[in-house]
Amino acid sequence: MNESESxxxxxxxxxxxxxxxxxxxxxxxxxxxxxxxxxxxxxGLGAGTAGGVALGRARxxxxxxxxxxxxxxxxxxxxxxxxxxxxxxxxxxxxxTDRDDLLSLLQDWSYAAARMTQGLEVSASGxxxxxADAPPDDTGEALGLPAAGLTLTFGFGPGLFENEDGxxxxxxARRPPGLERLPAFLGDDLDPEASHGDLCIQACADDPQVAVxxxxxxxxxxxxxxxxxxxxxxxxxxxxxxxxQATPRNLFGFKDGTANILADDTAALADHVWxxxxxxxxxxxxxxxxVARKIAMLIETWDRVRLAEQDTIIGRxxxxxxxLSGGDExxxxxxxxxTIDANSHVRLAHPEQNDGIRILRRxxxxxxxxxxxxxxxxxxxxxxxxxxxxxxxxxxxxxSIDRLNEYIRHVGSGIWAIPPGARPGSYVGAELxx
Amino acid sequence: MNESESxxxxxxxxxxxxxxxxxxxxxxxxxxxxxxxxxxxxxGLGAGTAGGVALGRARxxxxxxxxxxxxxxxxxxxxxxxxxxxxxxxxxxxxxTDRDDLLSLLQDWSYAAARMTQGLEVSASGxxxxxADAPPDDTGEALGLPAAGLTLTFGFGPGLFENEDGxxxxxxARRPPGLERLPAFLGDDLDPEASHGDLCIQACADDPQVAVxxxxxxxxxxxxxxxxxxxxxxxxxxxxxxxxQATPRNLFGFKDGTANILADDTAALADHVWxxxxxxxxxxxxxxxxVARKIAMLIETWDRVRLAEQDTIIGRxxxxxxxLSGGDExxxxxxxxxTIDANSHVRLAHPEQNDGIRILRRxxxxxxxxxxxxxxxxxxxxxxxxxxxxxxxxxxxxxSIDRLNEYIRHVGSGIWAIPPGARPGSYVGAELxx
Numbered sequence: 001m002n003e004s005e006s007x008x009x010x011x012x013x014x015x016x017x018x019x020x021x022x023x024x025x026x027x028x029x030x031x032x033x034x035x036x037x038x039x040x041x042x043x044g045l046g047a048g049t050a051g052g053v054a055l056g057r058a059r060x061x062x063x064x065x066x067x068x069x070x071x072x073x074x075x076x077x078x079x080x081x082x083x084x085x086x087x088x089x090x091x092x093x094x095x096x097t098d099r100d101d102l103l104s105l106l107q108d109w110s111y112a113a114a115r116m117t118q119g120l121e122v123s124a125s126g127x128x129x130x131x132a133d134a135p136p137d138d139t140g141e142a143l144g145l146p147a148a149g150l151t152l153t154f155g156f157g158p159g160l161f162e163n164e165d166g167x168x169x170x171x172x173a174r175r176p177p178g179l180e181r182l183p184a185f186l187g188d189d190l191d192p193e194a195s196h197g198d199l200c201i202q203a204c205a206d207d208p209q210v211a212v213x214x215x216x217x218x219x220x221x222x223x224x225x226x227x228x229x230x231x232x233x234x235x236x237x238x239x240x241x242x243x244x245q246a247t248p249r250n251l252f253g254f255k256d257g258t259a260n261i262l263a264d265d266t267a268a269l270a271d272h273v274w275x276x277x278x279x280x281x282x283x284x285x286x287x288x289x290x291v292a293r294k295i296a297m298l299i300e301t302w303d304r305v306r307l308a309e310q311d312t313i314i315g316r317x318x319x320x321x322x323x324l325s326g327g328d329e330x331x332x333x334x335x336x337x338x339t340i341d342a343n344s345h346v347r348l349a350h351p352e353q354n355d356g357i358r359i360l361r362r363x364x365x366x367x368x369x370x371x372x373x374x375x376x377x378x379x380x381x382x383x384x385x386x387x388x389x390x391x392x393x394x395x396x397x398x399x400s401i402d403r404l405n406e407y408i409r410h411v412g413s414g415i416w417a418i419p420p421g422a423r424p425g426s427y428v429g430a431e432l433x434x
Numbered sequence: 435m436n437e438s439e440s441x442x443x444x445x446x447x448x449x450x451x452x453x454x455x456x457x458x459x460x461x462x463x464x465x466x467x468x469x470x471x472x473x474x475x476x477x478g479l480g481a482g483t484a485g486g487v488a489l490g491r492a493r494x495x496x497x498x499x500x501x502x503x504x505x506x507x508x509x510x511x512x513x514x515x516x517x518x519x520x521x522x523x524x525x526x527x528x529x530x531t532d533r534d535d536l537l538s539l540l541q542d543w544s545y546a547a548a549r550m551t552q553g554l555e556v557s558a559s560g561x562x563x564x565x566a567d568a569p570p571d572d573t574g575e576a577l578g579l580p581a582a583g584l585t586l587t588f589g590f591g592p593g594l595f596e597n598e599d600g601x602x603x604x605x606x607a608r609r610p611p612g613l614e615r616l617p618a619f620l621g622d623d624l625d626p627e628a629s630h631g632d633l634c635i636q637a638c639a640d641d642p643q644v645a646v647x648x649x650x651x652x653x654x655x656x657x658x659x660x661x662x663x664x665x666x667x668x669x670x671x672x673x674x675x676x677x678x679q680a681t682p683r684n685l686f687g688f689k690d691g692t693a694n695i696l697a698d699d700t701a702a703l704a705d706h707v708w709x710x711x712x713x714x715x716x717x718x719x720x721x722x723x724x725v726a727r728k729i730a731m732l733i734e735t736w737d738r739v740r741l742a743e744q745d746t747i748i749g750r751x752x753x754x755x756x757x758l759s760g761g762d763e764x765x766x767x768x769x770x771x772x773t774i775d776a777n778s779h780v781r782l783a784h785p786e787q788n789d790g791i792r793i794l795r796r797x798x799x800x801x802x803x804x805x806x807x808x809x810x811x812x813x814x815x816x817x818x819x820x821x822x823x824x825x826x827x828x829x830x831x832x833x834s835i836d837r838l839n840e841y842i843r844h845v846g847s848g849i850w851a852i853p854p855g856a857r858p859g860s861y862v863g864a865e866l867x868x
Contacts, residue, residue, distance in 0.1 A: 378650075
């Protein structure tokens, strides 16, 4: 490409932190240049190289776009105001990989994630500034797009600590006690190919092209070390994490997540979401546990249910989302008496009916085309963060008598330990290897 | 629900036209109340009923949101500035349906489309204002959302005019001569279950929930008359129809659609997109022909191609999108000499190399998860509008030697006649039955 043209573009904003680079491996990115020369591949994260990133995706006119720091006490993408789009990806480590492979992968992922969340390409040479004789580092479809609020949240599945191949990465002793595949729940109809996984990445952004670009490039960086097991696109967030966000509606047409834990409720987050310093294992302090459930909705069946019955099943009024005991959307439900059905969703899921158990929900609607009967293959990709997997298990068991079960099927499932945020200059999960 | 609460909501803006209603059937909407009482179901399109539409989706605060008229000379969704999201749906008429079924379906679809494109629910009783003892008319997940630029574009497939069951609807004599299933092209690998269809609806909106809501409700209205055959979600528009829209990038990372026909180029639209009054058949005057091609991209293979080779294959520079003969994105390519490869995409697709043939492109990127090899199931959902299907056929045949073919597979295909826009008070396709 024409260097003088590219030089005329605005240089991207510097990264919010300037790690030494010592903690971040460059091996994976170099490994991308399979079949091509690597001579021209310049990879660097320091501010000194930022001026060389031509065609950077962050432009002055888009400064107002949301941009979230990658480094921090907690990973971004949990209490971050819920973005409009999701691309969730589950990975399995490749056979015969070792601890160094895993560690370098996490370093390379962190390196790329720290850049992409700031609206930059995966590396300084990116899509068009490397050697013309090498495959580009970045796949390029997000060139010119802003960060679009991208967050990338990484997790460790049970199989990473020990699986049928044994303790591949020497991590068995550091396994969180609660990090086990979820027990079978009544009505589960899980597709193993859309469940589980050694690693996960939750990519959320306000532009689906930005989320897809991130997952695609992280998958590419994983080449030879981890392989995409399954992935899911979602839209139309079904929860909110800030009071200023309107409560969205799920595909049953009801407001969902009215009682969610909000980002500014520090006490509730400490009680229900973040792993505490005193919790075991200590490397998880500041982290959380993520449960994903792909919940197919039988929407054509639901759509034939009369309105009063829909309200009864949910326990809320479809219009404003008020509990059937009265008031408005944010009036606490009154579970005395029978106005709210004993097996309604709102009653069974409510903290008051679950010894105060709460979770932070962050799900998305999905539509995967339609099935051969001409019915939309649609539902809720449920995501929840909690301090202990037992919170989800307890709530889900309570829902075994939920009247809503007649209209849903759980078809996918996964659980991951979400380590704390990466410290500046370090990488996500470093505490696990310390 | 509480009537006084709903009454406090802002009444939606009146529809842009006030048809008598005489041209629009109410049969289908009434037919929705299967298994429930219909006494409370009030359906009406006139302005007199608009005040009764509580919880309307159009709110004062969102007046600035794009809203496009449904009625007009041409259908919306063709030259309309390309929205961010697509839900495309193909339908087959049900066995043993007759001409009245088809006609009433088009009337009911037009009725609902005229409302939804204005940010209203499918009917006045909508999701929450009908009888509590009946299933709601509207599925409700778009309650509270603005119109989000929704356009709904309807088309007639070849099978509607005659298929293996004969001339089911008495339309064989009115079939446009060019409306035939597309011929086989070199490299086609079509999935019949993701191809063809008697009817199509292209739903475009800036909010995917709005597009999905529209397709879902139109599918529901079709119950007993037509059945969803296949559907496709798309994002990250890959074309532009106005000069103010930046040229977007496809999943190969290249700018796409630089040379598209723009909405204000009246002469080019008349020459290449709109069926003229003098064209046959006369009922198509003001209409167009839509070709859809689901083009899977082998992105992992592409991503290993060196940059210079990628540029050569496309014939443009990946960074700024300039033709390799020089200049910037909008400099016309110079096909003299050899700087632009003889079999490059830009050369083979260019009007100058195709006797001036042009089409209006309106495609979207798609990602349908991943395959069992861990590769993203991704590509381009190509949509083009042209005055005559022969334009697409000629261009596609020319592309048989396109170097890009090594990295793509055509897996889905369809063609539909797009009738002119519905006149106020009438319905889409009325000219076909006149």
